[in-house]
Amino acid sequence: MSNIFITGVSSGVGRQLTKQYVADGHKVWGVARRKLELQKLSEELEEDSFHYSVCDVSNEIEIEKTKSEMDSNNFNPDIVILNAGINPESNNNSFSLIEIEEVMQTNYLGALRWIQIFIPFFLEKKQGQFVAISSLNAYRGDSRWIGYSASKSALSRSFESLRGRYADKGLFFTTIHLGAIDTGMGANSSSPFKISPSKAAKKIIKTISSKKPCKSIPIIPRILIGFFRIFTDRLFSKMMNTYRDHK
Numbered sequence: 001m002s003n004i005f006i007t008g009v010s011s012g013v014g015r016q017l018t019k020q021y022v023a024d025g026h027k028v029w030g031v032a033r034r035k036l037e038l039q040k041l042s043e044e045l046e047e048d049s050f051h052y053s054v055c056d057v058s059n060e061i062e063i064e065k066t067k068s069e070m071d072s073n074n075f076n077p078d079i080v081i082l083n084a085g086i087n088p089e090s091n092n093n094s095f096s097l098i099e100i101e102e103v104m105q106t107n108y109l110g111a112l113r114w115i116q117i118f119i120p121f122f123l124e125k126k127q128g129q130f131v132a133i134s135s136l137n138a139y140r141g142d143s144r145w146i147g148y149s150a151s152k153s154a155l156s157r158s159f160e161s162l163r164g165r166y167a168d169k170g171l172f173f174t175t176i177h178l179g180a181i182d183t184g185m186g187a188n189s190s191s192p193f194k195i196s197p198s199k200a201a202k203k204i205i206k207t208i209s210s211k212k213p214c215k216s217i218p219i220i221p222r223i224l225i226g227f228f229r230i231f232t233d234r235l236f237s238k239m240m241n242t243y244r245d246h247k
Helices: 012-023 035-045 060-072 097-125 146-165 197-210 219-230 233-243
Strands: 003-007 027-032 050-054 079-082 128-135 171-178 214-217
Touching (some): 003 097, 012 197, 050 060, 060 097, 128 146, 146 171, 171 197, 197 214
Parallel strands (some): 003 079, 171 214
16 A cells, blocks of 8 residues: 555546545545545545645645645655646737746646655655656647646656656656546547546556656557657647647
């Protein structure tokens, strides 16, 4: 049995990961911004194996408060899954630095803040695993999501560096690059490779258990992105707008 810490558990993949881990006998501490959804998840599970904190991962005060709540309950994670993500960009021809900063604060810095919180503990016990829920958009940006693509690319590159830095310290850094998921940002996607949150969660858990450094889910879109490198940025963006693949 492991202690699992997960951000963004109020919906989508984060919610499914929580349900699956609890069903498998693990203890989960989840965080999200929406208190009502957290309460609903807790009631649905009806298990003492799930605890939660209302926390915006871009807010350092709320993060410290959450860490104090965990300490008070003697909850020390074995695995930290950094799943929280937003995409407020309006997907038109406008450019908004405010939107981009908001995305970076949550999707990128909001993940690194938790690494800063937990890495001393992992280093002390010489074991632990961080998991970044990134995106296939990390491999190539397009005209839809300037901030989103940048935030996921930054997260993926940081995990590459972290793997190199702590390779001999007993720490694992796993990067999951998700394609379109039939929930949240990906619900309106017309991608033929879109998968359900439950299927994505099962594949993610399997990857985490194997301690693989990197995994694309599903794999076919990742292969296609490599092939589409022959396309110009303009043509690639036009094609992506046609499919409206939000992940």
